[in-house]
Amino acid sequence: MTINGNSEYWESAEYLHLLSIPMWEQLSGRLADTLTDVDPTAGTVVEFGPGTGLSTDVLLDTLSPAPILAAEPSAALRAVLLARVSSRPDSARFTVLPVGAAELPLPSTIAAVVGMHMIGHLSPDQRRVLFSDLMPRLAPGAPVVFNVQPPDTAVEVPSWPPFGTTVGRLRYEGTGRAVPTGPDAVRWTMSYRTLDGDTEIASATADYQWWIVSAEQLAGELRDAGAANVRIDEDMVIAHAGGAQADR
Ligand SMILES: C[S@@+](CC[C@H](N)C(=O)[O-])C[C@H]1O[C@@H](n2cnc3c(N)ncnc32)[C@H](O)[C@@H]1O
Incomplete structure (x- = not known):
């Protein structure tokens, strides 16, 4: 294991x-x-x-x-x-x-x-x-x-407008984009941020390989x-x- x-x-x-x-x-x-x-x-x-x-x-x-x-x-x-x-x-x-x-x-x-x-x-x-x-x-x-989940072919996916939710006074947002890494795979880059009003107080990026099916x-x-x-x-x-x- x-x-x-x-x-x-x-x-x-x-x-x-x-x-x-x-x-x-x-x-x-x-x-x-x-x-x-x-x-x-x-x-x-x-x-x-x-x-x-x-x-x-x-x-x-x-x-x-x-x-x-x-x-x-x-x-x-x-x-x-x-x-x-x-x-x-x-x-x-x-x-x-x-x-x-x-x-x-x-x-x-x-x-x-x-x-x-x-x-x-x-x-x-x-x-x-x-x-x-x-x-x-x-x-x-x-x-x-x-x-x-889309895409169902290995194509570039442009980032979309961030979507999010509010907890307390902070807003949590995320977006993502993907680039092809082979005939049946893409690499996603997901970007996140935490906003206090208009001020970004934290951010994170996550990358992962995704097999297209x-x-x-x-x-x-x-x-x-x-x-x-x-x-x-x-x-x-x-x-x-x-x-x-x-x-x-
Ligand atoms: C996008 S999340 C989906 C979580 C949840 N199933 C949902 O729909 O809200 C993908 C999940 O797959 C898990 N994962 C990644 N690699 C995996 C693997 N080889 N076997 C099983 N789960 C895996 C991740 O850790 C994560 O929890």
């Missing part, structure tokens, strides 16, 4: 949770909808890259009494995640290991797999190995849910790994193992 305490998210940890909250107001319901057929007594729910736990909240809220096993390599994000989950009455159901997806010891029977906004951290080889390791462990009908390509890879039924809902790719719920 690799203990991976630092990561590309070290510099952005202060900002990531705050700036992700608005996105999850809509996404929580969409993720919950993909999990309605899960049998929460069928096995363990596996989550890759929970970050600060906005996705984990959905899993804990909707899949009781299933245990959840997560792989989160960033120590900074794990600190926020653990602080948030440990304040819940059902925290005993949640275990997070300090590893990446490729290093997570997979449970023998899996009730559902979720990885939100993280698939670009896995290389094509890592995805191929992971998907073929997951498929035979899925309980009948268990879903595998990932989402993809479109929803169609991801769906094809899951089929190649043995998924019985795969559908695409905008940015989300939902695959099912074979079994009673596979054809729904």
